Amino acid sequence: MKKVIIVGFVLLLLLTACGGGGAATTEPVAQNSGANTAVANNEAAADTPGNPIAAEPVAAAEEPTAVSEPDAASEEPAAEPEVVEPADEPAADDPYLGRPLSGIDPETGMEINPPTILKGTEFIVRGKITSMNLTPQTKPEFLIESPDGVRYRVQSQGLADIYLVDGSQLKPFEYKQGMFVQATVFQEANAGATNVVQSSDLIIFGLP
Numbered sequence: 001m002k003k004v005i006i007v008g009f010v011l012l013l014l015l016t017a018c019g020g021g022g023a024a025t026t027e028p029v030a031q032n033s034g035a036n037t038a039v040a041n042n043e044a045a046a047d048t049p050g051n052p053i054a055a056e057p058v059a060a061a062e063e064p065t066a067v068s069e070p071d072a073a074s075e076e077p078a079a080e081p082e083v084v085e086p087a088d089e090p091a092a093d094d095p096y097l098g099r100p101l102s103g104i105d106p107e108t109g110m111e112i113n114p115p116t117i118l119k120g121t122e123f124i125v126r127g128k129i130t131s132m133n134l135t136p137q138t139k140p141e142f143l144i145e146s147p148d149g150v151r152y153r154v155q156s157q158g159l160a161d162i163y164l165v166d167g168s169q170l171k172p173f174e175y176k177q178g179m180f181v182q183a184t185v186f187q188e189a190n191a192g193a194t195n196v197v198q199s200s201d202l203i204i205f206g207l208p
Contacts, residue, residue: 095180095206097165101126101147110184113146117197120189125152125197126182128208134159134172142202144181153195154183156202164204178208 105112111123127146134140138158145151156162163169181204185197 095128096126096182097205099126099182108184113148113150115148115150117152117187117195119187119191122184122186124182125154125185125199127152127180129175129177129179129181131177132175134175137172141196142181144183151195152185152197154185154197154199154202156183156199162202162204164206170204176208180205180208 100106100112102112104110105124108124111118113126114123125144125146127144129142130145130151131143132140133142137160140156140159142154142156143151144154159170159172159175181202183199183202185199187194187197
């Protein structure tokens with residue numbers, strides 16, 4: 001009976017020794033196996049598309065600096081340039097500076113260069129000097145021919161009171177035939193048969 005008990009005790013010790021040794025031997029293996037399984041799982045997760053664990057940190061892209069644009073509503077509309085229509089200028093070869101040479105003068109309502117002398121009423125003579133008599137200088141006389149060929153003998157104001165359109169004056173020796181002039185003239189209704197008319201505002205447009 002004691003032998004049986006001793007054999008059984010020895011077997012129990014052997015079993016205990018084998019069981020303990022196997023547990024001690026297999027425990028690190030199990031731990032290593034668990035670690036390897038965790039690494040394998042992590043690697044599998046890294047290869048899986050769309051898995052947030054697999055996403056590697058990416059440096060945030062630099063956002064462009066926002067540039068503030070002017071508020072369209074606050075901007076005042078640009079002022080449109082004022083269109084200035086050029087004034088009608090006389091042609092360079094117009095010695096009368098754009099003034100009409102016949103018909104009715106728009107400024108005064110007087111007739112311009114009538115074919116015959118109008119007695120008892122004022123009219124305008126515009127033409128060029130074809131001859132002149134400057135003696136006396138206080139009462140010079142000019143023969144003025146219109147573009148239509150009508151001639152008027154005009155006794156004007158004195159030379160000291162005759163001006164060019166620019167306000168300048170001529171000396172007596174500077175008067176020449178061919179100068180372009182204008183005069184408001186008048187002849188008395190009872191003047192008789194004469195072609196002499198009187199003027200107090202003869203003005204010179206320019207020299208020939």
